[in-house]
Amino acid sequence: MSHRILLLPGDGIGPEIVAQGRRVLEALRDNHGLDCELDTAPIGGAGYDAAGQPLPEETLAKAQAADAVLLGAVGGPRYDELPREVRPERGLLAIRAELGLFGNLRPAMLYPQLADASALRPEVVAGLDLLIVRELTGGIYFGEPRGVRELPSGERQGYDTEVYSESEIERIARLAFAAAERRQGRLCSVDKANVLESSGLWREVVERVAADYPQIELSHMYVDNAAMQLVRAPKQFDVIVTGNMFGDILSDCAAQLTGSIGMLPSASLDERGKGLYEPVHGSAPDIAGQDKANPLATILSVAMLLRYSLGKSEHAERVERAVGQVLEEGLRTADLQGGSRVVGTVEMGEAVVGRL
Numbered sequence: 001m002s003h004r005i006l007l008l009p010g011d012g013i014g015p016e017i018v019a020q021g022r023r024v025l026e027a028l029r030d031n032h033g034l035d036c037e038l039d040t041a042p043i044g045g046a047g048y049d050a051a052g053q054p055l056p057e058e059t060l061a062k063a064q065a066a067d068a069v070l071l072g073a074v075g076g077p078r079y080d081e082l083p084r085e086v087r088p089e090r091g092l093l094a095i096r097a098e099l100g101l102f103g104n105l106r107p108a109m110l111y112p113q114l115a116d117a118s119a120l121r122p123e124v125v126a127g128l129d130l131l132i133v134r135e136l137t138g139g140i141y142f143g144e145p146r147g148v149r150e151l152p153s154g155e156r157q158g159y160d161t162e163v164y165s166e167s168e169i170e171r172i173a174r175l176a177f178a179a180a181e182r183r184q185g186r187l188c189s190v191d192k193a194n195v196l197e198s199s200g201l202w203r204e205v206v207e208r209v210a211a212d213y214p215q216i217e218l219s220h221m222y223v224d225n226a227a228m229q230l231v232r233a234p235k236q237f238d239v240i241v242t243g244n245m246f247g248d249i250l251s252d253c254a255a256q257l258t259g260s261i262g263m264l265p266s267a268s269l270d271e272r273g274k275g276l277y278e279p280v281h282g283s284a285p286d287i288a289g290q291d292k293a294n295p296l297a298t299i300l301s302v303a304m305l306l307r308y309s310l311g312k313s314e315h316a317e318r319v320e321r322a323v324g325q326v327l328e329e330g331l332r333t334a335d336l337q338g339g340s341r342v343v344g345t346v347e348m349g350e351a352v353v354g355r356l
């Protein structure tokens with residue numbers, strides 16, 4: 001059966017890095033028996049330019065029909081002054097919501113070859129392997145009401161609403177407990193239960209779900225402490241489960257532990273395991289169009305796509321091994337310290353393809 005994979009390059013460095021992800025898929029198809037068909041559609045600013053909407057209807061229809069989606073990144077200064085409902089970021093939020101992608105897996109793993117590329121001392125990060133499970137379709141990103149209103153004084157006030165229902169908390173908790181079962185068996189739930197009502201309920205529901213996973217060691221941590229602990233002693237974590245906004249922030253923080261945000265892949269999954277895969281980083285307008293972007297987060301997202309949506313773990317391991325090998329050989333894009341040779345986006349992609 002041929003697997004239908006939809007590519008959504010997006011904006012900024014998105015097209016450059018997705019082009020390298022595409023080459024990896026094509027090489028697996030042509031040389032390693034991966035049966036797949038690739039299609040492309042616009043999203044974000046590119047969607048707005050093509051169809052006046054950050055998530056054109058045709059793009060959504062193609063995504064719904066695909067077995068898996070690979071996305072680059074969206075957004076950029078050209079679009080920052082648009083009304084909020086047509087901003088590129090809204091397209092990304094809409095596709096996550098429309099496809100029901102509530103479970104966002106963001107692994108942060110340090111390749112041993114990058115131990116000296118981290119902003120932290122090698123002994124603090126050596127062997128780092130943690131997984132952030134971020135709730136992706138709820139919380140303050142989607143809560144109503146929100147807007148900007150005028151107070152009686154005439155002053156304007158912006159407001160958003162953090163909301164989590166029991167069922168939303170329960171399903172992300174179950175995903176995280178199941179992930180911890182396949183790993184080291186430790187789960188840390190991150191919240192702000194000392195202040196927020198929604199976090200109080202979050203903690204209560206996570207505790208309730210824990211009864212079904214007696215073999216998992218569950219702990220709770222406030223988000224401010226979690227940010228500090230991630231930098232102080234990141235190896236204490238196995239799996240972290242948290243809400244949408246806390247997960248967004250903590251995953252950028254965890255990215256830097258691995259050497260660069262250009263190294264972090266992610267998978268966003270629905271109830272049945274269908275998924276969208278994307279690097280954790282954004283469209284990096286400061287380096288777009290210069291062949292400087294690190295394509296490895298996107299290529300590692302391809303590996304996650306192969307493993308989770310296509311059930312092709314051997315192909316996934318082949319990709320991950322090839323990434324390890326190019327790093328071992330000393331190749332580095334400019335965002336990564338160390339190594340013996342700085343290469344551009346295209347050359348890094350070619351090198352990975354050459355080691356598959």
Ligand SMILES: NC(=O)c1ccc[n+]([C@@H]2O[C@H](COP(=O)([O-])OP(=O)(O)OC[C@H]3O[C@@H](n4cnc5c(N)ncnc54)[C@H](O)[C@@H]3O)[C@@H](O)[C@H]2O)c1
Nearest residue numbers: 073074075076262280281282283284285286287293294335
């Ligand atoms: N998933 C997404 O599509 C996504 C995620 C985050 C931000 N954004 C959007 O991207 C735009 C820029 O946001 P930002 O600057 O806050 O975050 P960013 O992640 O795009 O960039 C932050 C810094 O990291 C660098 N960087 C990011 N990815 C890199 C890569 N692959 N290789 C080398 N360096 C890399 C950039 O050059 C920049 O210095 C905004 O419009 C934002 O909304 C999109």
Ligand SMILES: CC(C)[C@H](C(=O)O)[C@@H](O)C(=O)O
Nearest residue numbers: 075089090092093248280282
């Ligand atoms: C661009 C933005 C909507 C997005 C988010 O906040 O979820 C990004 O930062 C991410 O981490 O995927």
Ligand SMILES: [Mg+2]
Nearest residue numbers: 248249252280
């Ligand atoms: Mg983010």
